[in-house]
Amino acid sequence: MIALLLALSITADALPVDSFDMVELNHVHSSGTGNYRFTQVIGWEYYEGEWHCEAWTLVDRDRVANAFASAKRTHYARFFDTEGRRYFLHFGAFKETKTAYDPEQVNRAKYPIRSRRNFIGRK
Numbered sequence: 001m002i003a004l005l006l007a008l009s010i011t012a013d014a015l016p017v018d019s020f021d022m023v024e025l026n027h028v029h030s031s032g033t034g035n036y037r038f039t040q041v042i043g044w045e046y047y048e049g050e051w052h053c054e055a056w057t058l059v060d061r062d063r064v065a066n067a068f069a070s071a072k073r074t075h076y077a078r079f080f081d082t083e084g085r086r087y088f089l090h091f092g093a094f095k096e097t098k099t100a101y102d103p104e105q106v107n108r109a110k111y112p113i114r115s116r117r118n119f120i121g122r123k
Contacts, residue, residue, distance in 0.1 A: 016120040020054060022093040023077065024103070025068050027061060028031045031100035041079065042104050043089065043119060053107040055119040057081040068096065070091065084120035 022103040028037045039061035043054045059081050067079035071094040078088050097103070 008046055016122070017088050017090050018043065018120045019090045021091065022051070022095065023071070023091040025034065025059075025071075025094075025096040026103060027065065027096075027098045028102055029100055034100075035095060036061075040102075041081075041087070041089075041119075043091075050110070051107075052111045052116075053057070053104045054116050056104040057083075057085070057087070057119055057121070068094070081121065087119055087121045089119075091093060 001078070004016050016108045022044040024042040025039065026042055027039045029035060030037055038058055039091060040056050041064070044051045045054050046052075059079060064079045067077050071077050071091075073090065074092045075094070077094075078086070080086055
């Protein structure tokens with residue numbers, strides 16, 4: 001496992017590797033009309049019997065489609081957010097969801113932003 005992480009970090013143009021229990025690619029749509037609103041990548045950690053959002057960033061859904069196409073199989077992804085920062089993630093599980101609410105925002109009530117570690121990204 002350590003050798004894999006080392007190899008992946010070398011091939012990632014020296015990007016720091018962020019690790020999470022689960023990564024979610026979440027597409028949020030309007031609850032009333034069903035219109036697309038935004039896409040985000042959310043990093044989740046499982047502890048004390050609950051899932052806690054540790055990090056999130058907005059992404060362009062078309063640009064990240066290829067980045068996450070093999071995520072279930074490889075357990076890693078490289079992508080850019082809407083601000084142009086690059087990320088390299090390693091994770092134990094992956095899921096892609098379509099919701100009429102923002103799961104990251106819902107999780108803030110239990111686990112505030114000030115308690116999160118956030119993604120490691122670089123311009």
